[in-house]
Amino acid sequence: VTDAEILKDATTTDEIVTNGLGLQGQRYSPLNILNEQNVKELRPVWTMSFGGEKQRGQQAQPMIKDGVMYVTASYSRVFAVDARTGRELWQYEARLPDDIRPCCDVINRGVALYDDLVIFGTLDAKLIALNKDTGKVVWSKRVADHKAGYSITAAPLVVNGKLITGVSGGEFGVVGKIEAYDPKNGQVLWSRPTVEGHMGYVYKDGKAVENGISGGEAGKTWPGDLWKTGGAAPWLGGYYDADTNLLFFGTGNPAPWNSHLRPGDNLYSSSRLALNPDDGTIQWHFQTTPHDGWDFDGVNELISFDYQDGGKTVKAAATADRNGFFYVLDRTNGKFIRGFPFVDKITWAKGLDKNGRPIYDDSNRPGSPSAKEKGSSVFSAPAFLGAKNWMPMAYNRDTGLFYVPSNEWGMDIWNEDIAYKKGAAYLGAGFTIKPLNEDYIGVLRAIDPKSGKEVWRQTNYAPLWGGVLTTKGNLVFTGNPEGYLQAFNARTGEKVWEFQTGSGVIGSPVTWEMDGEQYVSVLSGWGGAVPLWGGEVAKRIKHLNQGGMLWTFKLPKELVAKH
Numbered sequence: 001v002t003d004a005e006i007l008k009d010a011t012t013t014d015e016i017v018t019n020g021l022g023l024q025g026q027r028y029s030p031l032n033i034l035n036e037q038n039v040k041e042l043r044p045v046w047t048m049s050f051g052g053e054k055q056r057g058q059q060a061q062p063m064i065k066d067g068v069m070y071v072t073a074s075y076s077r078v079f080a081v082d083a084r085t086g087r088e089l090w091q092y093e094a095r096l097p098d099d100i101r102p103c104c105d106v107i108n109r110g111v112a113l114y115d116d117l118v119i120f121g122t123l124d125a126k127l128i129a130l131n132k133d134t135g136k137v138v139w140s141k142r143v144a145d146h147k148a149g150y151s152i153t154a155a156p157l158v159v160n161g162k163l164i165t166g167v168s169g170g171e172f173g174v175v176g177k178i179e180a181y182d183p184k185n186g187q188v189l190w191s192r193p194t195v196e197g198h199m200g201y202v203y204k205d206g207k208a209v210e211n212g213i214s215g216g217e218a219g220k221t222w223p224g225d226l227w228k229t230g231g232a233a234p235w236l237g238g239y240y241d242a243d244t245n246l247l248f249f250g251t252g253n254p255a256p257w258n259s260h261l262r263p264g265d266n267l268y269s270s271s272r273l274a275l276n277p278d279d280g281t282i283q284w285h286f287q288t289t290p291h292d293g294w295d296f297d298g299v300n301e302l303i304s305f306d307y308q309d310g311g312k313t314v315k316a317a318a319t320a321d322r323n324g325f326f327y328v329l330d331r332t333n334g335k336f337i338r339g340f341p342f343v344d345k346i347t348w349a350k351g352l353d354k355n356g357r358p359i360y361d362d363s364n365r366p367g368s369p370s371a372k373e374k375g376s377s378v379f380s381a382p383a384f385l386g387a388k389n390w391m392p393m394a395y396n397r398d399t400g401l402f403y404v405p406s407n408e409w410g411m412d413i414w415n416e417d418i419a420y421k422k423g424a425a426y427l428g429a430g431f432t433i434k435p436l437n438e439d440y441i442g443v444l445r446a447i448d449p450k451s452g453k454e455v456w457r458q459t460n461y462a463p464l465w466g467g468v469l470t471t472k473g474n475l476v477f478t479g480n481p482e483g484y485l486q487a488f489n490a491r492t493g494e495k496v497w498e499f500q501t502g503s504g505v506i507g508s509p510v511t512w513e514m515d516g517e518q519y520v521s522v523l524s525g526w527g528g529a530v531p532l533w534g535g536e537v538a539k540r541i542k543h544l545n546q547g548g549m550l551w552t553f554k555l556p557k558e559l560v561a562k563h
């Protein structure tokens with residue numbers, strides 16, 4: 001895979017060489033062989049099992065190159081599969097130490113492809129590059145210390161010859177960072193901490209050269225020494241916009257969760273960052289939840305899109321935040337254009353001001369505990385698992401709508417005292433998550449980013465936890481924990497197809513063209529944060545079985561002709 005192929009991935013239909021079907025991450029396919037009329041004839045072609053006893057959450061997005069599918073599975077595994085038949089070509093399993101500390105299941109969200117390499121991040125915070133034909137390790141590099149709570153769950157991305165990754169670990173008080181590596185040999189090129197006060201570096205001939213402190217100096221928006229263990233992990237990875245030559249990454253919760261221990265905005269936690277891909281310098285930031293007290297990680301994807309306003313093209317970007325607000329920003333400078341709630345209930349803030357800063361409802365911030373007691377509990381919506389969590393939304397260039405997988409839930413949350421201890425959970429909070437409605441938690445929404453209107457919705461009993469795909473064939477695909485991969489009419493929301501995969505679908509579907517036919521693939525395997533952290537919600541979903549399958553569908557040629 002070359003840089004040029006990666007840059008034009010949004011327009012090529014015979015391969016998928018980026019996470020997001022294009023570096024901007026719109027998850028839009030220009031294919032329309034399959035459409036809202038004929039999709040009812042979509043049927044399975046093959047399926048394969050990841051095998052073994054390691055049936056846990058499967059969150060990856062498949063990649064396709066030259067008739068081979070590359071996909072990651074739970075427990076830091078990678079598979080190469082013949083895309084025509086489902087025959088396994090090779091598999092690789094990272095040897096993980098016993099003391100890995102992923103907060104939210106042993107998941108992984110996919111590989112990057114570059115040259116003849118398949119590259120991914122592991123639960124013990126390494127990057128590993130495999131030969132695409134043999135699955136043998138070409139290089140391996142430690143990104144961070146897993147004993148301090150670091151891991152990698154996101155798919156890395158390659159932009160103009162640089163491999164770029166984030167890290168996880170916000171629940172353990174790590175210091176978040178975004179780094180670039182040489183994809184051919186794993187040499188570090190630059191490192192950018194995402195917590196104010198930490199030094200960034202570029203590497204010249206293997207030597208570290210200081211490249212400015214993030215935020216300019218330490219302790220401006222953090223009290224005392226707390227910035228030294230401030231979290232803000234960019235754990236969901238990022239995207240790239242060639243128009244502005246900017247990387248867009250989001251950052252997670254500030255550590256610890258107990259906000260009374262860290263008065264101030266706590267930059268750059270719960271923010272979107274725009275970085276120069278050449279040296280990792282921060283060009284702008286937009287903080288969705290300053291002084292976060294609810295674990296509203298600001299990692300959710302910031303998706304570039306253009307729209308017309310009074311004859312002018314606006315270079316915008318949109319994000320559906322865990323905190324319940326949908327934001328449209330000017331992607332050239334990070335300026336707030338508009339924001340609006342995209343879930344039915346938000347209690348922690350009364351709205352956004354003209355700069356997009358939340359107007360807090362102080363009575364709904366969990367209280368400050370004295371050293372020994374539990375602080376007063378408040379009911380807060382959305383819950384810490386968010387109005388939308390990691391699962392990526394999609395933007396359709398024909399309808400101009402975003403398709404957002406969201407959840408309606410709240411939580412009782414209270415604070416506790418906590419001290420930092422390397423590698424130990426660093427929350428200082430307790431919580432019980434609760435559904436807001438009897439008959440559904442999940443809501444797939446079509447959202448107009450210009451008006452803020454919800455154009456249609458489809459509710460789902462269990463929380464939605466899978467990525468979304470949309471196509472020129474007027475379709476929206478996503479999965480649910482009940483095991484269905486479903487297709488909806490992109491304009492009306494009408495359900496036009498579904499298929500039971502045997503376990504919850506929390507992966508991100510893809511579509512591509514091979515031998516003149518349109519294929520769809522998705523992973524099936526329930527898991528992720530919900531069954532682990534789910535309070536009263538976990539009771540709703542405790543009957544769901546885990547899994548580990550890769551499914552591929554197509555519309556047979558003769559049926560395309562018929563419809």
Ligand SMILES: O=C(O)c1cc(C(=O)O)c2c(n1)C(=O)C(=O)c1cc(C(=O)O)[nH]c1-2
Pocket residue numbers: 059103104105107152153154167168169170171233235252253295297384385389390527528529530
């Ligand atoms: O702060 C962090 O470093 C971090 C990392 C991750 C992760 O890497 O998966 C999650 C979270 N936080 C988190 O707050 C969260 O709700 C979450 C859900 C999931 C998942 O895959 O289901 N991961 C994570």
Ligand SMILES: [Ca+2]
Pocket residue numbers: 170171252253295297
């Ligand atoms: Ca987190």
